[in-house]
Amino acid sequence: MKEEIFSSGRMNPMIDPTLHIWHWHIPVYLFLGGLAAGILFFAALYHILGKENEYKTAVKIAPFLVPFILVIGLGALFLDLSHKIYFWRLYTTIRFESPMSWGAWILMFITPLSIIWCAFHIRELMPKWDWKFKLVIRLEEFLRSYKTLLAWFMLVAAVILGVYTGILFSAFNARPLWNTSILGPLFLASGLSAGAAVIFLMSRSHKEKLLFAKIDLIVIGIELFLIVHLFMGLLASTQVQIDAAMLFLGGPYTASFWIFVVILGMLIPAILEILELRGAKIPALIPAFLVLLGSLMFRFIFTYAGQFSSWTY
Amino acid sequence: MRYAMAIDTKKCVGCSDCVVACQTENNVPIGYCRDWIVEITEGVYPELRLENRSERCNHCESSPCVRCCPTGASHYSEGGVVLITPEKCIGCGACITSCPYDARYPHPDGYVDKCTFCLHRVKDGLKPACVSVCPTKCMYFGDLDVPNSEISKVLKIRKHKILIPEAGTKPQLYFLI
Numbered sequence: 001m002k003e004e005i006f007s008s009g010r011m012n013p014m015i016d017p018t019l020h021i022w023h024w025h026i027p028v029y030l031f032l033g034g035l036a037a038g039i040l041f042f043a044a045l046y047h048i049l050g051k052e053n054e055y056k057t058a059v060k061i062a063p064f065l066v067p068f069i070l071v072i073g074l075g076a077l078f079l080d081l082s083h084k085i086y087f088w089r090l091y092t093t094i095r096f097e098s099p100m101s102w103g104a105w106i107l108m109f110i111t112p113l114s115i116i117w118c119a120f121h122i123r124e125l126m127p128k129w130d131w132k133f134k135l136v137i138r139l140e141e142f143l144r145s146y147k148t149l150l151a152w153f154m155l156v157a158a159v160i161l162g163v164y165t166g167i168l169f170s171a172f173n174a175r176p177l178w179n180t181s182i183l184g185p186l187f188l189a190s191g192l193s194a195g196a197a198v199i200f201l202m203s204r205s206h207k208e209k210l211l212f213a214k215i216d217l218i219v220i221g222i223e224l225f226l227i228v229h230l231f232m233g234l235l236a237s238t239q240v241q242i243d244a245a246m247l248f249l250g251g252p253y254t255a256s257f258w259i260f261v262v263i264l265g266m267l268i269p270a271i272l273e274i275l276e277l278r279g280a281k282i283p284a285l286i287p288a289f290l291v292l293l294g295s296l297m298f299r300f301i302f303t304y305a306g307q308f309s310s311w312t313y
Numbered sequence: 314m315r316y317a318m319a320i321d322t323k324k325c326v327g328c329s330d331c332v333v334a335c336q337t338e339n340n341v342p343i344g345y346c347r348d349w350i351v352e353i354t355e356g357v358y359p360e361l362r363l364e365n366r367s368e369r370c371n372h373c374e375s376s377p378c379v380r381c382c383p384t385g386a387s388h389y390s391e392g393g394v395v396l397i398t399p400e401k402c403i404g405c406g407a408c409i410t411s412c413p414y415d416a417r418y419p420h421p422d423g424y425v426d427k428c429t430f431c432l433h434r435v436k437d438g439l440k441p442a443c444v445s446v447c448p449t450k451c452m453y454f455g456d457l458d459v460p461n462s463e464i465s466k467v468l469k470i471r472k473h474k475i476l477i478p479e480a481g482t483k484p485q486l487y488f489l490i
Contacts, residue, residue, distance in 0.1 A: 019415060084404070089386070095382065097380045097381075099381070101384075173377060311413045
C-alpha cells in the first residue's frame, strides 16, 4: 500500500489545521438577511398584486419586523469584522466582482426601503400616529404616490438579497462545498420559506394562514429538489467536490444536516402544513418554529462545513 | 514586469531558515507565519520519496482574494505582487476564505496579512528575505518578463510544477521537480 505523510510547519491560528475564520456571526447574519428578504418579497408581491387588504399581515404587519431583523443582522456582521474601525470602507468602494460588496450595498438600499415601507403602514399598528412635522408628512405623501414603484424595487432588491446570501459562499472556489451556483437559489428558497413561516405565524386571518401554508409547502418542495441537485452536482464533479458532498453523506455533518435541516426543518413542517390544509388544527407555532430553526441550522452547518472542505495538495 | 519565485524541491532540506528570516524581516507576530515548510513522504518503506517545499502566497495572476475583497484593500501591485492595504482592510475574512492555498492569516491588529514577496526589499534591488538567507540556495526570485533573469532561465531548463493548477488562479510560485 502506498503511504503518504504530509507535514507542514504552518500553524496560523484560525487557519490551521482547518479553516475557522467565520464563527456564529456569518450564519446569523445570513439567516436574518434571508428572513428579511423573504418577508419583504411577499410584502412587495402582494402589494403589486393588489391584495393589500386580503393579506394584511404579509403586506402591512410583518414588514415591521424587517428593520429590526436587518439591524441585528448588520450588528452580527459588524461584530465579525476584525478591523472594525474601518468598516466604512465598504461604502467608499463599489466592487462588482466581490459578493461582500454587493451585500453591503444591497443592505444599504433595502434597509431604508423597509423603513419607508413601515412608515406607510404605521397607522395600522398605531391609529393615532402623527408625523408632527410638515416636512415628514409631505415626504410621506410624496413617497406614497410612488408606492407601487417602490414595491417593485423592493421585490427585486429582496430577490438580490436572498440570492446574495448564497452567492457569498458560492463565489469561493477555494471551498469546494460552497463552489456551486445552486447555493444562490437554495438560500433564496430557504429565506422565502422562513419569511412565509413568520407571516403564517403572525397572521390572524384563516385565509391568509392557508395561503402561506401553501406557499411554504411549495417552497419546501423546491428546496428539497435543489438539495437533491446540490448533491447530484457535487457527486458528479471533481474529487474535492465529491469529498465535500461526503461530509453530508457519511461524514461529520451527516447527522446534523439530515436531522435538523431536512427532517425537522423541511419534512415535519411540510407534513404539519399538509395536515393544516386538510383541516386539522395545528398550532401555528410548531411548523413556523421548525422552519425557522431549520433555516438557521442550514446556514450554521453550511458555514462550518464549507470551511472544513478544502483543496488538498 | 512579472515577479515570480521558484523553489528547487531537490535542493530544499526543510531547515525553516526562510520562515525565520521572513518573521524577522517583516515583524510577523509570534505564533504566525507568512511562509512555511511542507514535507511530503510517499511510498512504502524502504522505498520512499521525499519532497520538501517552502511555501507562501502564490501571488496569483487571477487572484480570488483580490476579486473577493469588498473594499479594494487586496490589490495587485508592481510586478503582479498581491498586497493588502491595512487602512482599507475591514477584516471581513472573505479573502482568507477565498484562498485555495490558505496563505493569508488574520493579523492580531485586525487586518489580514500575508507574504509580500518582500516588495520593500525588491524595490531596493535586494532579494526577498527568504531567498537571501537560504543556505542551500534552493530559491530563485526575479522578473519573468526579462528573458535573461535567473528565474526565467531556471524555469526554461528545469522541469517544474505549480500547486493546484485546477483552481485556475495562475499561481506564480513554481516548484522545480
